[in-house]
Amino acid sequence: MNSDELKQRLGRRAVDDFVRGGMRVGLGTGSTAVWAVRCVGEKLRAGELEHLACVVTSSQTELECEQLGIPIYSLNHTHVGGKLDVTIDGADEIEPSGNLCKGGGGALALEKVVAYNSKRVVILAEERKYVARLGKSFPITVEVLRQARATVTRAVEAMGASASLRMAERKIGPTITDNGNILLDLTFEAAFDAGWLERELNAIPGVVENGLFTGGHYTVYLAKPDGSLRVLE
Numbered sequence: 001m002n003s004d005e006l007k008q009r010l011g012r013r014a015v016d017d018f019v020r021g022g023m024r025v026g027l028g029t030g031s032t033a034v035w036a037v038r039c040v041g042e043k044l045r046a047g048e049l050e051h052l053a054c055v056v057t058s059s060q061t062e063l064e065c066e067q068l069g070i071p072i073y074s075l076n077h078t079h080v081g082g083k084l085d086v087t088i089d090g091a092d093e094i095e096p097s098g099n100l101c102k103g104g105g106g107a108l109a110l111e112k113v114v115a116y117n118s119k120r121v122v123i124l125a126e127e128r129k130y131v132a133r134l135g136k137s138f139p140i141t142v143e144v145l146r147q148a149r150a151t152v153t154r155a156v157e158a159m160g161a162s163a164s165l166r167m168a169e170r171k172i173g174p175t176i177t178d179n180g181n182i183l184l185d186l187t188f189e190a191a192f193d194a195g196w197l198e199r200e201l202n203a204i205p206g207v208v209e210n211g212l213f214t215g216g217h218y219t220v221y222l223a224k225p226d227g228s229l230r231v232l233e
C-alpha cells in the first residue's frame with residue numbers, strides 16, 4: 001500500500017475504534033491525523049456521530065473541519081470544559097518506551113495541551129516512525145518567542161544542541177506558528193534522556209513548548225507497508 005492508503009487506513013481504524021456520539025474529541029494535525037478528521041466528517045454526514053464536540057489542534061485542522069462541516073469548539077467552551085474523551089493525532093517518531101516526538105507540523109504547543117487533557121490519546125503512524133530512540137533522524141522542535149531567538153539558541157547550544165531556525169516555504173522569512181512564534185529544530189550528537197530534556201527545554205525563558213511528549217499513556221497504531229496494523233498500548 002502507498003503512504004496515503006496507509007494513513008487513510010489508520011485514520012479510519014482509530015475513528016471506528018474510539019469515536020462515539022456525544023464525545024468530546026481532540027483532532028490532531030498532519031498528513032496522517034487528517035484522515036481521521038475526514039472519517040469523522042463522513043460519519044457526521046451519515047448521521048452516525050450525534051452530539052460530537054471536536055477541538056482542533058491547528059489552523060490546518062480548523063480549515064479541514066470547516067470544509068467538511070465539522071462543528072468545532074474551543075477547549076475553553078463550557079461544553080468541553082478543558083476535558084476530552086479521546087484525541088487522535090500523528091507523531092514524527094515513537095520510541096519503545098512510548099515517548100513521542102512531534103513538531104514536524106509546527107503545531108506542537110496546542111497538540112500537547114490537547115493530549116495532556118484527553119482521557120485517551122491515539123497516535124497514528126507508519127511503522128518506519130517507530131525508532132530505537134528519539135532525535136536520531138528527526139529534530140526536536142522547540143516553539144520560541146520571536147524576541148527570544150538568540151537567547152534560547154544560546155541556551156540550547158549550551159545543552160549540546162545544534163539549532164536551526166525553521167524557514168517558511170512560499171513566504172520569505174521564518175515559519176510563524178499559529179501562536180505567532182518561531183520554531184527551532186534541534187539536533188543532538190549525544191544520546192539524551194527524553195523526559196529530562198522535555199523538562200529542561202521548557203525551563204528556558206522564551207520557550208513556549210517543545211515537541212517531546214514523555215510520560216504519557218498513548219495507544220499507538222502502527223501501519224506496516226502491507227497495510228496490517230500493530231497496536232501498542
Ligand code: DER
Nearest residue numbers: 030031032090091103104105
Ligand atoms: O507535528 C505534528 O504536528 C504532526 O502531528 C506530526 O507529528 C505528524 O505529521 P505527519 O502525520 O504529517 O507525519
